[in-house]
Amino acid sequence: MKKKVLSVLLATTVVASLLAGCGSTAADTAAPAAEAAPAEEAAPAEEAAPAEEAATEEAAPADDAAASASGSTYALVTKSAGNPFMDRMATGFQEAVEDAGGTVVIQNPEAATPDAQISVIQSLISQGVNSIAVAGNDANALTAVLTEAEDAGIKVLTLDSDVAPDTRAVFCNQAGVDQIGETLMEAVYDLTGGEGDWAILSATSQATNQNAWIDAMKKLMESDSKYSKLNLVEVAYGDDEPQKSTDQTQALLQNYPDLKVICAPTTVGIAAAAKVLQDQKSTVKLTGLGLPSEMAEYIGDDDAHSCPYMFLWNPIDLGRLAGYTSVALVDGTITGAKGDKFTAGDLGDYTIEDIDGATQIILGPPFKFDPSNIDEWKEVY
Numbered sequence: 001m002k003k004k005v006l007s008v009l010l011a012t013t014v015v016a017s018l019l020a021g022c023g024s025t026a027a028d029t030a031a032p033a034a035e036a037a038p039a040e041e042a043a044p045a046e047e048a049a050p051a052e053e054a055a056t057e058e059a060a061p062a063d064d065a066a067a068s069a070s071g072s073t074y075a076l077v078t079k080s081a082g083n084p085f086m087d088r089m090a091t092g093f094q095e096a097v098e099d100a101g102g103t104v105v106i107q108n109p110e111a112a113t114p115d116a117q118i119s120v121i122q123s124l125i126s127q128g129v130n131s132i133a134v135a136g137n138d139a140n141a142l143t144a145v146l147t148e149a150e151d152a153g154i155k156v157l158t159l160d161s162d163v164a165p166d167t168r169a170v171f172c173n174q175a176g177v178d179q180i181g182e183t184l185m186e187a188v189y190d191l192t193g194g195e196g197d198w199a200i201l202s203a204t205s206q207a208t209n210q211n212a213w214i215d216a217m218k219k220l221m222e223s224d225s226k227y228s229k230l231n232l233v234e235v236a237y238g239d240d241e242p243q244k245s246t247d248q249t250q251a252l253l254q255n256y257p258d259l260k261v262i263c264a265p266t267t268v269g270i271a272a273a274a275k276v277l278q279d280q281k282s283t284v285k286l287t288g289l290g291l292p293s294e295m296a297e298y299i300g301d302d303d304a305h306s307c308p309y310m311f312l313w314n315p316i317d318l319g320r321l322a323g324y325t326s327v328a329l330v331d332g333t334i335t336g337a338k339g340d341k342f343t344a345g346d347l348g349d350y351t352i353e354d355i356d357g358a359t360q361i362i363l364g365p366p367f368k369f370d371p372s373n374i375d376e377w378k379e380v381y
Contacts, residue, residue, distance in 0.1 A: 069102035072130040074326045076319070077120055079135045079161070079207075081108035083240060084291055085267040085315050086135065088381050089160065092316035093133065096323025096345055102330075105129060112204055112240045114141035121145045125152050131326040133172075135160040138206040143167050155329040157336070159322040161209040165358040169329055169336030172322040173360045174313045180289075181216025183311055183366050184263055185227065187287040188217075191308060192260045195229035199252050201264040201273055201288075203240040213265050233259065238269045245272035253282060264288035270310060274298035277306035291315075292369050296378035300371055309370035313363060316381055321347055321363050 074097045078086035086108070094104045107124065109116035114137045122145060124132055132149055136142055136158055146156050146167040159172040188198050200217075202210045214235060221227040233256050238245025245268055252259060253276070262277075262284060264270035270290040277284055278298055286298070286307040298307045324344035325334075334340035338354040350361050369377055 069100035069327045072330050073103045073105060075105040075107060075124045075129045075132045077107045077117055077132060077134040079137055080112035080240060081110060083268060084294060088315040089319035092319025093323040096320040099345060100327045102327060112137055114138035117142060118145045121149060125149050129154060130330045131155040133157050133159055133322045133326055136163040136208055139208040140164055157325055157329060159318060161207055170352055171358060171360045172325055174318050174363050175366050176362055177212045178216050179365055180213045181220060184265060185217045185220045188261050188263050189227060191285045191287060192230060196260040197231045197233045197256055197258045198261040199233050199259060200235045201245060201248055201262055201269045202235055202237050203266040205237050210265055240266060240268045242268060242272050245269045246276055249273040249276040259284050262286050267291050271295060274306045291381060292374055292377040293381060296374050299374040309368055311366040311368055313366055318363055325361060
């Protein structure tokens with residue numbers, strides 16, 4: 001399907017030890033997208049620029065690809081300001097575009113809402129950027145403004161969270177939806193002992209990636225008798241805000257005294273929930289998708305830690321993939337059609353797939369972070 005030269009931010013010896021320590025499930029065996037880079041490619045020194053301080057430095061073109069990117073402006077619209085996952089994703093996007101010789105504009109909306117994204121996208125259209133990559137806060141609410149962007153000749157793509165497929169060229173997906181759903185559902189089964197009450201702490205109720213993963217989990221529960229003794233009591237929404245996610249976690253503990261597990265498929269939510277559970281010395285366990293640097297103090301397989309293990313991919317590499325995809329769309333290497341091929345820098349070669357009628361580029365499977373490897377990976381991202 002694709003040849004990957006995965007970018008790692010750890011030394012080769014560390015990566016080898018991590019892989020050797022992985023468990024036996026399918027999700028455990030896949031290394032994160034950041035797996036084989038030289039040690040000197042350590043965690044980035046700078047965070048992504050906020051909206052009002054967008055990066056504008058232009059790198060000198062080093063080859064034909066760089067020459068074609070030179071003079072073009074590539075924009076990224078994150079979900080919101082203050083989201084660590086988005087900040088790291090933006091760092092990767094900037095690295096890729098500047099590597100290709102392009103100019104970068106990073107826009108961080110003030111809130112994780114479609115209205116906030118619409119406002120910054122309209123501004124980017126007025127600026128005449130060449131491409132816009134957006135992590136959608138809503139599947140359909142951005143349709144009109146993204147159509148306006150395409151009508152203006154701007155290449156539109158999505159990453160992390162998709163929008164309506166006919167309003168963008170391609171979606172840079174961190175991992176397959178069903179694969180993520182199955183990975184998280186298996187973790188819930190494991191941590192509950194296969195039965196009992198559990199809850200989901202999501203981001204916003206409109207977040208397309210969150211909703212897709214949750215739907216995949218629900219479908220698996222309905223179709224596989226293995227999960228018949230599990231009872232999903234609530235899907236709560238923290239809106240990717242630390243305080244609201246904290247409040248929602250406390251409400252789940254109060255409303256469901258028999259709760260065994262919370263699954264938070266959002267980096268903001270899982271960090272907030274982990275602190276609540278650990279501070280209160282709750283017996284409720286946590287899993288989901290989190291940043292190693294934020295979750296290290298909560299990862300452990302004893303009663304003193306709230307999260308035995310969690311999963312994620314490398315947000316820096318997801319941003320890099322979107323950056324290289326943006327350049328390939330602008331220079332005409334790809335159009336976003338099924339079967340299009342391109343090289344995403346040292347990430348390797350990718351082929352656009354059609355999944356359920358929507359064109360996507362899959363970065364790779366999720367990786368399991370547990371006590372055996374969290375200390376190494378917390379230094380990466």
